[in-house]
Amino acid sequence: MSLQRRLMLYLLACAPLVWSVALLFSVDRARYQVNELYDTELIRLARQVLATQRPAASPEAALPQLPPLPAPGAPDSGESDVRDLAVAVWDKDGRLQVADREGGSLPYRRDAVGFVDEAVGGRPWRLYYLQAPSGALVASGQAAYERDELVLSLVGSQVLPWLLVLPVLLFAMAWAVRRALAPIHELTGDLGARDGENLTPVADAQAPAELRPLLAAMNSLFARIESLLARERRFTAEAAHELRTPLAVLRAQWDVVKRSRSNEERARAQQQMDAGLARMDRLVTQMLALSRAESTAPVHAGADVDWPAIVEQVMGDCLELAHRRDIELVCDWPSSGRPALPLVGDGHLLTVLLRNLVDNAARYAPAGSTVALRMGEDGIEVENAGGPLPPEQLAALGQRFHRPPGQVEAGSGLGISIVQRIAALHGLEVVYDAGAGGHAVRAVVRFARPTST
Structure with missing residues (x-):
């Protein structure tokens, strides 16, 4: 697999993964901020109700009526629907003093203080209980799905643009990868166009910093190969030149041996031929030793x-x-x-x-x-x-x-x-x-x- 394809696969796998992690983090932070905002409102609502609460003339007195809820389909005055809010006030004996339509269904908890997550009418609610010095108990609550709806609305407004931009981002990363790997493609083309005799160093002045050690190692290798080839050519040329003379002498001595007319002349020619063969043997032995020494790396x-x-x-x-x-x-x-x-x-x-x-x-x-x-x-x-x-x-x-x-x-x-x-x-x-x-x-x-x- 090519390096470019490998990088593309890594980016295509990692970019959505990182995007998903960022989305989860955004949802968590948005939920935290929304909860903090609405919890503050619940505390403020409970305190305001407690501040305006007056005891009834008698236990049998009718509960104060809160303003009626808007009709279904009517335009809301704010982002939050009042149907998802509830408030209730109990006296020290646990009798309900003030409540809206939803507040009447809020559970009475004598010893409850602070926030409580509980199901009201089969739905999850967020409740806040406030104890008054007089013994009265105030509860304010909100349906949890209202908060979830706001979180999803906030995150969705960010997710949709990111989903639309994600393909463009992936395309931009693919283009950036190809541009970043362009020096490698140029180097591949340069080396592929060379013949076996071209061992000139590769220019590294404009190369990226990551490629310079590789180019330095390649240029060093080219220099060693060129030096080795130069030694081989010199050795071959010198060996061919030096072997020509003893071979010619041996050929001449062999001609003398063949044309000798007496035993003494033949013996002298054979003696000289033996000496020539000894010189040839020594020359070949020394040349082989030199060749081995030349091709051996430093010890x-x-x-x-x-x-x-x-x-x-x-x-x-x-x-x-x-x-x-x-x-x-x-x-x-x-x-x-x-x-x-x-x-x-x-x-x-x-x-x-x-x-x-x-x-x-x-x-x-x-x-x-x-x-x-x-x-x-x-x-x-x-x-x-x-x-x-x-x-x-x-x-x-x-x-x-x-x-x-x-x-x-x-x-x-x-x-x-x-x-x-x-x-x-x-x-x-x-x-x-x-x-x-x-x-x-x-x-x-x-x-x-x-x-x-």
Whole structure:
């Protein structure tokens, strides 16, 4: 169900309900005011009759006659019909002294004081009893339906206009709902008209305040999607460019193998082809690792990192390379009882990070030297004795598929990029310097420093 239809149903259901509650409240207030008005008149009538009452000469004397009632159908002198009013006066012995035609039927209550609701002649009446100091009792009353008639007349004069206006009100609310939801319809049309390549932010300057958080979230999503697509396009383009060269080399080596005329020539060609396949395998492996690191969201939760297990696996993975190049791998741990770089994160990604650092250090260190891995309390250091790097090479570290000229060891130029991406996912940073003595190449993994704006 659409939001507009839902709002319309709510309004169509709530508006009559609220109107009915208001009507009941109006009836209650009108009844209260009418009762207050007529009760005051009954009190005044009883007091006036008591003030003008004179005792009869003898009990047998005729009762004073009140003016006759108007004939049926005659025009009334006021809104209230005198047939619905009654008055009666009794002496201290309970004998009726004064009464109109209706007053004679009023019940005598010796001890009654104030207002009493009672049936008179089969109809509900509102009676008021007033005790005189002389012992006389005065009663004034009014038929209840006269009050109800006035209440209904007052409320009806208000209800009829409201009933006539209610459809207009509902139509006005429907128009207001459509106008209020017009920005949503415009946003829907704008997004529906876009193609898959249009990720420009949606303008929110004229948007209602309720839609601005939604538009801000959408624009943020568009920015993340655009960044992701840009990374994917760049990665695809770079991968296609980098894979073209090793594939061409492998094809050439295969041609050499097929055309070899001697066993020695074929053996050399096969050896070069094996080396090319190894480079291709490493390149594909690094590209897959980079792709996974690029597509992973920042790590904000996880398990405590088990650094001893990670270091053991990394040393085992790099042992063959270190043995081939006569490199000694050394690992230093913090003092007893202190953890190494307390961190919560993805153990597999951190294994890839540390393996790339140790592999690079062992791959480019001078043969017969030492590669040191130092696990500190606030950082990790990987250092080899390769000598300080020129400033231009330090600046180029981390560029994809970039390898300094003159390298003998096979590589893809992606290792540092993978390390930096995994470090960023864990809130870490990687910095390079010349080591404590200024004659080495050292990579330091530490918590990222806050940047000033």
